[in-house]
Amino acid sequence: MVQKKSVRRPRGRPRAYDPDQALAQATAAFWDAGYSGASLEDLTAATGMNKPSLYGAFGNKHALYMTVLEQYRAMGREAMREALSYELPLADALRRVYARAIEIYTAGGRGARGCFLIGTAATESVLDPKIRRVFADGLHELDAQLEARFTHAMERGELQSGIGAGDLARVACGIMNSLALRARAGDSRRVLEATAEAGVRLLCSLG
Amino acid sequence: MVQKKSVRRPRGRPRAYDPDQALAQATAAFWDAGYSGASLEDLTAATGMNKPSLYGAFGNKHALYMTVLEQYRAMGREAMREALSYELPLADALRRVYARAIEIYTAGGRGARGCFLIGTAATESVLDPKIRRVFADGLHELDAQLEARFTHAMERGELQSGIGAGDLARVACGIMNSLALRARAGDSRRVLEATAEAGVRLLCSLG
DNA sequence: TGATTTATATACCGGACGGTACTAATATTA
DNA sequence: TAATATTAGTACCGTCCGGTATATAAATCA
Numbered sequence: 012m013v014q015k016k017s018v019r020r021p022r023g024r025p026r027a028y029d030p031d032q033a034l035a036q037a038t039a040a041f042w043d044a045g046y047s048g049a050s051l052e053d054l055t056a057a058t059g060m061n062k063p064s065l066y067g068a069f070g071n072k073h074a075l076y077m078t079v080l081e082q083y084r085a086m087g088r089e090a091m092r093e094a095l096s097y098e099l100p101l102a103d104a105l106r107r108v109y110a111r112a113i114e115i116y117t118a119g120g121r122g123a124r125g126c127f128l129i130g131t132a133a134t135e136s137v138l139d140p141k142i143r144r145v146f147a148d149g150l151h152e153l154d155a156q157l158e159a160r161f162t163h164a165m166e167r168g169e170l171q172s173g174i175g176a177g178d179l180a181r182v183a184c185g186i187m188n189s190l191a192l193r194a195r196a197g198d199s200r201r202v203l204e205a206t207a208e209a210g211v212r213l214l215c216s217l218g
Numbered sequence: 219m220v221q222k223k224s225v226r227r228p229r230g231r232p233r234a235y236d237p238d239q240a241l242a243q244a245t246a247a248f249w250d251a252g253y254s255g256a257s258l259e260d261l262t263a264a265t266g267m268n269k270p271s272l273y274g275a276f277g278n279k280h281a282l283y284m285t286v287l288e289q290y291r292a293m294g295r296e297a298m299r300e301a302l303s304y305e306l307p308l309a310d311a312l313r314r315v316y317a318r319a320i321e322i323y324t325a326g327g328r329g330a331r332g333c334f335l336i337g338t339a340a341t342e343s344v345l346d347p348k349i350r351r352v353f354a355d356g357l358h359e360l361d362a363q364l365e366a367r368f369t370h371a372m373e374r375g376e377l378q379s380g381i382g383a384g385d386l387a388r389v390a391c392g393i394m395n396s397l398a399l400r401a402r403a404g405d406s407r408r409v410l411e412a413t414a415e416a417g418v419r420l421l422c423s424l425g
Numbered sequence: 426t427g428a429t430t431t432a433t434a435t436a437c438c439g440g441a442c443g444g445t446a447c448t449a450a451t452a453t454t455a
Numbered sequence: 456t457a458a459t460a461t462t463a464g465t466a467c468c469g470t471c472c473g474g475t476a477t478a479t480a481a482a483t484c485a
Contacts, residue, residue, distance in 0.1 A: 023431020024481040045341040048254035051473055061434060062474075072473065124344050129399060134252040134341045136402050137331050147403040173424070178416035181396070185413065188399050189392025192336060195343050196354040206392065209385035213420045217380075230461020231451040258443055268464060269444075279443065 030068060033058040037069075038079045042124045045131045046076050046142070077141065083127040084149050090115065091156050101164040102215040105183065108157075109207035112187050116194035117203070125195035129188060150184065157183045172216060179214060186210035237275060240265040244276075245286045249331045252338045253283050253349070284348065290334045291356050297322065298363050308371040309422040312390065315364075316414035319394050323401035324410070332402035336395060357391065364390045379423060386421060393417035 040049045040057040051072060055062055069075040094111040096104040117123040124130055128149045136143035158180035164170040172179065190203050211217070247256045247264040258279060262269055276282040301318040303311045324330040331337055335356045343350035365387035371377040379386065397410050
């Protein structure tokens with residue numbers, strides 16, 4: 012009988028940190044201060060790790076950031092996939108999407124921080140092509156998720172619009188971008204929700 | 219007869235730089251790299267000034283950034299005021315607004331940089347309340363300009379919508395935010411223009 | 426128990442950071 | 456021309472930056 016690997020400890024001194032938790036705390040540090048604004052000291056303080064351990068686990072600052080960035084994208088993709096129901100009417104599906112986005116954007120101990128990509132990756136995107144690529148991919152992936160849902164609604168006869176699904180998706184994505192920015196600017200949850208609802212009604216021709 | 223002050227030179231050694239031009243070049247440096255990402259060396263290289271002159275003229279890095287930020291806001295306000303015609307039909311006025319925004323967002327030597335506020339101030343807004351205030355004011359001022367135009371269109375009977383002028387304005391502002399982000403992400407001008415046009419048609423119920 | 430393996434912890438590296446004292450240069454004023 | 460005023464330019468300040476060498480601690484394996 013083979014012993015479970017997760018129980019059998021590896022050979023050397025055990026880690027004093029939980030990798031997932033450390034990554035989450037590094038995410039928070041970057042989210043607050045941005046990539047350039049978060050110092051290695053901020054990151055070690057946030058994770059509770061010392062610098063050599065941080066390097067051993069995640070590589071240098073840029074590599075750590077890229078890891079965090081990809082993890083955020085995966086979280087966002089999954090959150091959207093869950094929220095963007097194909098069962099509910101289009102308007103309700105969009106409402107769920109925006110509600111979930113507002114949840115994510117207004118979380119955070121030091122006040123709302125918006126979208127991680129918009130708050131940190133956008134800034135670096137001009138001078139850092141790798142970050143720009145991930146940032147653009149993140150936007151376009153959301154576009155694609157939304158476009159598929161709009162296409163579905165059109166095919167089902169749930170929505171007739173003179174505007175193509177792709178363009179509708181980019182506008183719907185734009186509403187979300189705006190929620191992220193307004194959250195980071197400190198707008199109240201009520202304003203965010205009203206903006207989202209107005210967007211839903213426009214997009215679904217419920218004006 | 220009084221001699222013009224602008225001709226009469228002040229007492230000491232004359233400046234080797236043009237203050238307006240220096241400020242524009244500092245703007246470019248911050249726009250590319252963000253506030254935290256732009257070093258004082260970047261700023262002196264961009265402006266051609268040495269550090270003591272830079273300090274004498276504009277104060278420390280934060281003060282210089284705040285000056286640049288306010289100047290950008292003034293430029294943006296004026297650009298919107300010019301573009302947001304009250305004579306043209308609402309849809310055409312919005313088209314002018316977005317066209318002008320795309321012009322500003324895609325300018326820049328090292329590639330498109332989007333909106334200065336979104337690309338640089340948003341990132342700092344979580345940890346720097348003064349920057350957050352200016353960022354939020356910038357968003358809300360654009361909201362107000364757009365809301366006034368929507369209100370005008372409604373009063374004139376040019377637009378009937380179940381959505382209030384304020385909410386329409388925030389959505390219209392969101393489209394612009396999205397153009398800024400997409401520009402910084404590297405999206406083509408064609409995509410930006412298509413997104414803007416879709417936004418116009420939704421906002422003006424031309425779907 | 427002793428060797429080996431892995432991680433932690435301390436202390437340090439060269440360099441870049443934001444910021445400034447000091448000197449030299451260039452103008453006006455008397 | 457001498458005195459004064461204002462700027463430019465150089466050189467430097469202490470600190471923090473990202474990153475790493477080295478030593479020590481804590482586990483498994485034989």
